[in-house]
Amino acid sequence: xxxxxxxxxxxxxxxxxxxEARIDLPPQRVAxxxxxxxxxGADGVLRVVRTAxxxxxxxxxxxxxxxxEWFMDYRNADGSLAEMCGNGVRVFARYLAExxxxxxxxxxxxxxxxxxxxxxxxGGDVTVDMGSVSLHGSGNARLAGTQLSxxxxxxxxxxxxxxxxxxxxxxxxxxxPELDPETFPSGGNLEVFQVVEPGMVDMRVYERGSGxxxxxxxxxxxxxxxxDPESRSGAWRVRVPGGECTVYREGPRAWLRGPAVIVAEGxxxx
Ligand SMILES: N[C@@H](CCC[C@H](N)C(=O)O)C(=O)O
Numbered sequence: 153x154x155x156x157x158x159x160x161x162x163x164x165x166x167x168x169x170x171x172e173a174r175i176d177l178p179p180q181r182v183a184x185x186x187x188x189x190x191x192x193g194a195d196g197v198l199r200v201v202r203t204a205x206x207x208x209x210x211x212x213x214x215x216x217x218x219x220x221e222w223f224m225d226y227r228n229a230d231g232s233l234a235e236m237c238g239n240g241v242r243v244f245a246r247y248l249a250e251x252x253x254x255x256x257x258x259x260x261x262x263x264x265x266x267x268x269x270x271x272x273x274x275g276g277d278v279t280v281d282m283g284s285v286s287l288h289g290s291g292n293a294r295l296a297g298t299q300l301s302x303x304x305x306x307x308x309x310x311x312x313x314x315x316x317x318x319x320x321x322x323x324x325x326x327x328x329p330e331l332d333p334e335t336f337p338s339g340g341n342l343e344v345f346q347v348v349e350p351g352m353v354d355m356r357v358y359e360r361g362s363g364x365x366x367x368x369x370x371x372x373x374x375x376x377x378x379x380d381p382e383s384r385s386g387a388w389r390v391r392v393p394g395g396e397c398t399v400y401r402e403g404p405r406a407w408l409r410g411p412a413v414i415v416a417e418g419x420x421x422x
Contacts (some may be wrong), residue, residue: 162394179231228361238369
């Protein structure tokens, strides 16, 4: 099976080109691909599939619009489905452009959270219109025996963004949080962040279905909203272990900008 490997601020993905939707992806197969010792290794899988091919198979998709030629079928490293992946959609766009499957600098990608417009910027960054960001009040999680409180935020997928007083490097995130199941019945992603100066935050993330990752695009957007919940506009630089992204907010909407690169291509045996 042909594959490519790419990342956005070191949130890495196995990319499976499957225009006609012929590849079956049960959770065990995804987990085997993402296994960092016995597989290719990644935080998730991006299956690159034509929207029309999925519709032809009767797959239920959100309303996407007729111009959305490509669908990002995203899976977490454990094989579970997620509605949206902010770094994934930027890497997906880079792959489509390098494969010659899109010619425009701006186009829309289908996701389970709806269509997302991406722009290939000059200089290698990819910007994605993340749509509406919804703040749903407070939420809690337990981490290493202590309670963490934060803001429950929906960026297409669920997040708990928790402001911490000290450096994020000191938080025992690797222990794995337990999010309050009443607020997060389908689980969620947890971010810890510290505002280091106006307009700049440091963040770490523990992702649902993938564990601690070096970056999470939807998490970056959630943190930019949580860092300044009263103001709804402006730019935030968000530093993650794998690099840095910028979030632009305007009213309820947000745009995520950052690097997206393809680093390898090959054949994988499963
Ligand atoms: N890494 C992603 C988020 C992937 C989905 C997440 N783990 C979930 O289950 O919601 C990103 O860049 O947004």
